[in-house]
Amino acid sequence: MTLFLLVWFTVGEVNALAAFNRKMQGEITEKNLSFLKNGLDRKLPYNEQQVIKAEELLSQIPEGPNKIKILLKVSDWYEGSYHNPQTLGKAFQYAEEALRVSQRLRSNIYAGKCYLQLSMLQQLRNKNEMIEVEAKKAIEILNKTNQIDDLAEAWVMIWSAKMRMTAPIPERLVPIFKAASLFEKSGNNKRSGDCYSQISELYFSISDFHNSQNALKKAIFFYKAAKLKESDIYPISSRLHIIYESEKKTMDIIKLKNKTFLQQSKLKNEIFLRNSMVTFVLLLLIILALLYKSFIFKKKTNKVLETQQNEINKKNDTLQKLVVEKEWLLREIHHRVKNNLHMVVGLLASQTEFLKNEEALQAINSSQNRIHAMSLIHQKLYQSENLSIIDMPSYIFELTEYLKDSFEIRKSIRFILDIDSFNLPLSHSIPIGLIFNEAVTNAIKYAFPDHKNAIIKISLKTDDNENYILIIQDNGIGLAYDFDPYNSPSLGIKLMHGLSDDIRGKFQIISENGTKIILEFSTNDSNLININL
Numbered sequence: 001m002t003l004f005l006l007v008w009f010t011v012g013e014v015n016a017l018a019a020f021n022r023k024m025q026g027e028i029t030e031k032n033l034s035f036l037k038n039g040l041d042r043k044l045p046y047n048e049q050q051v052i053k054a055e056e057l058l059s060q061i062p063e064g065p066n067k068i069k070i071l072l073k074v075s076d077w078y079e080g081s082y083h084n085p086q087t088l089g090k091a092f093q094y095a096e097e098a099l100r101v102s103q104r105l106r107s108n109i110y111a112g113k114c115y116l117q118l119s120m121l122q123q124l125r126n127k128n129e130m131i132e133v134e135a136k137k138a139i140e141i142l143n144k145t146n147q148i149d150d151l152a153e154a155w156v157m158i159w160s161a162k163m164r165m166t167a168p169i170p171e172r173l174v175p176i177f178k179a180a181s182l183f184e185k186s187g188n189n190k191r192s193g194d195c196y197s198q199i200s201e202l203y204f205s206i207s208d209f210h211n212s213q214n215a216l217k218k219a220i221f222f223y224k225a226a227k228l229k230e231s232d233i234y235p236i237s238s239r240l241h242i243i244y245e246s247e248k249k250t251m252d253i254i255k256l257k258n259k260t261f262l263q264q265s266k267l268k269n270e271i272f273l274r275n276s277m278v279t280f281v282l283l284l285l286i287i288l289a290l291l292y293k294s295f296i297f298k299k300k301t302n303k304v305l306e307t308q309q310n311e312i313n314k315k316n317d318t319l320q321k322l323v324v325e326k327e328w329l330l331r332e333i334h335h336r337v338k339n340n341l342h343m344v345v346g347l348l349a350s351q352t353e354f355l356k357n358e359e360a361l362q363a364i365n366s367s368q369n370r371i372h373a374m375s376l377i378h379q380k381l382y383q384s385e386n387l388s389i390i391d392m393p394s395y396i397f398e399l400t401e402y403l404k405d406s407f408e409i410r411k412s413i414r415f416i417l418d419i420d421s422f423n424l425p426l427s428h429s430i431p432i433g434l435i436f437n438e439a440v441t442n443a444i445k446y447a448f449p450d451h452k453n454a455i456i457k458i459s460l461k462t463d464d465n466e467n468y469i470l471i472i473q474d475n476g477i478g479l480a481y482d483f484d485p486y487n488s489p490s491l492g493i494k495l496m497h498g499l500s501d502d503i504r505g506k507f508q509i510i511s512e513n514g515t516k517i518i519l520e521f522s523t524n525d526s527n528l529i530n531i532n533l
Contacts, residue, residue, distance in 0.1 A: 045073065045076050045080070046073045046074065046076070047077075048077075050073075051073075051074050051078075054073070054074050055074065058070065058071070058074075063101050063104065064105070065105075067101060068098045068101050068102055068105075068107070068110045068113075068114075071095070071097055071098035072114070072117055074094045075091045075095040075098065078091035079091045088124055091121055092118070095121060096114075096118070098110070098113075099111060099114035102114055108141050108142070109147055111141050112138045112145060112147060112150055112151075113150055115135070115154075116135070116153055116154050116157065118134045119131050119132075119134035119135040119138060119157040122134055123161075126164075128161050129161070129165075131160060131161040132157075132158055132161035134157075135155075135161065136158070138150070138151075138154040138157075139154045139155065148183075148186035149182075149186050149188055149191070151182055152182035153179070153191075155176070155179035155182065156175070156176070156195070159172060159175040159176040162175065169202055169206050173199065173202055176195050176198055177195075177199065179195050180192055180195035180199065184222075190223070190226040190228070192218075193218075193220070193222035193223040194219075195219075196216070196218040196222065197215075197219040197236065199215040200212045200219060366441065366492070368406075369402075369403065369441055370438075372437075373430075373433040373434055373436070373437040374430055374434070376395065376398060376402070376433070377426070377430055377433060388426055389426070390424055392420075392421075392422055392423065392424055392432075393420075395433065396417065396458065396460060397419075399433060399437065400440070403440055403441065407444050409444060412448075412451040413444060413456060414455050415456050415458065416457045417458050417459075418457070418459040418460075418461070419459070420460060420461050420462050422462055422465055425523065427503070428503055428523060432460075432470065432521075434496075434499055435470070435495075435499050435507075435519060439496065439517045440458070441492070442515075443456050443472065443515065444456075447474040447475075447476025447477060447514060447515060448477075454475070454476065455475050456472070456474045457472070457474075458471075458472055459471040459472075466522055467520070467521075467522045467524075468521055470521075471516065471518050473512070473516040474514045474515055476515060478511040478512075478513070478515055479509070479515055483511075485510075493509070496517075500521070503521050505519050505521030505522075506518075506519070506520040507519050
């Protein structure tokens, strides 16, 4: 029991002593920190004593804005001794530590300041590309804050990198103008004056004395606003006088050059005028000689051409006579074909008097209608001026009238025609006429058993005179439910399918409130099957 109490008192004394030491150490640390914190919010750099003290206590300072400020102050002090590689390395070390603390605290303000410090340190290492990289990171972060002066300094570092890398003058001007604008916004007149002073030098380097002079005037204005001493502003005013004199000399040189150029141009113009006159006279003589030679040659050529023209005229007269004879011959051929087809129709009509079978009579009548559809085309051809095309509205109308008379249905079935005005070549006219004849004949014969309210609509339309659509629709009883339009034994159906294939058309038969026949075809097909009748 006694031993236990002895141990308990001994441990208690040790713990109490440790707590007392921690308390004393905290008081000492706080006292030293107050020594370091003095001047943190001021731009005065640390002295050597403050740097030594800070390095001893940095590990004990909690992470926060004060620690970042102390780290940056220490980095600044080592930056001032950049001639020593070891001290420059310490400056980087403390700046990077400040950046890590800022990132852990998620502080954009201090992270931007740290990147700006790193950019300045990269400048001491002469790593020009890294100067710009660190400065751009600072700009990206500081744009999210209200630290306008630091943002402007970051743009100054961009300008410094461009200057070191001897970038083109326009690329150097952009960042320094941006920095000047930001310093003006923050009211930092001294730094605004510094920026415009550098802008003046850039313009001066490319002999743009006007802009150089204006920029230097702005620099003097801001220096005076910053209440700099006259002794500090005097060298800049002297520089302004130098720029003014340079601009004046440049303008004088330009005037002299212009005067010399005008004199030289005047002399050249006089020489050119004299040479032009001589050249003009020589050319005139040459032209007159060529014109005389051309006149003689043309006179001889005209005689030859006149002889050739007479021969051509004779041949043209002969060819014209041949063309006229050919046209008359074609008209006569079409006329005789029409007469022969009418003769065939007459023979078939005579044959019907000896036939008693109804199917045979219908076959004869269908053949007569088909032959008439073809003969009507030949009649149209020999009656028209153009012997190779058919006027479709007139042809369809006459063929419709013929079918009305043939089946004696003028009052029982009403026809509605909607035909566009256009012509078709013979290669399409005959198939279209035969398909039309078969479709209308089938509608007349089978669509209207009771002939009540019978209507047949006929439409032939085109939108571009190359693609056409023919629609023949009735309001009759329609197709039988088991009717197969693509496998029908009917001669008429097979004939329509075959003729559609001849003109490369798309043929359809559908039952839609009656029967509807649709034929889509085009005349823009060079591979059509020729039809010779």
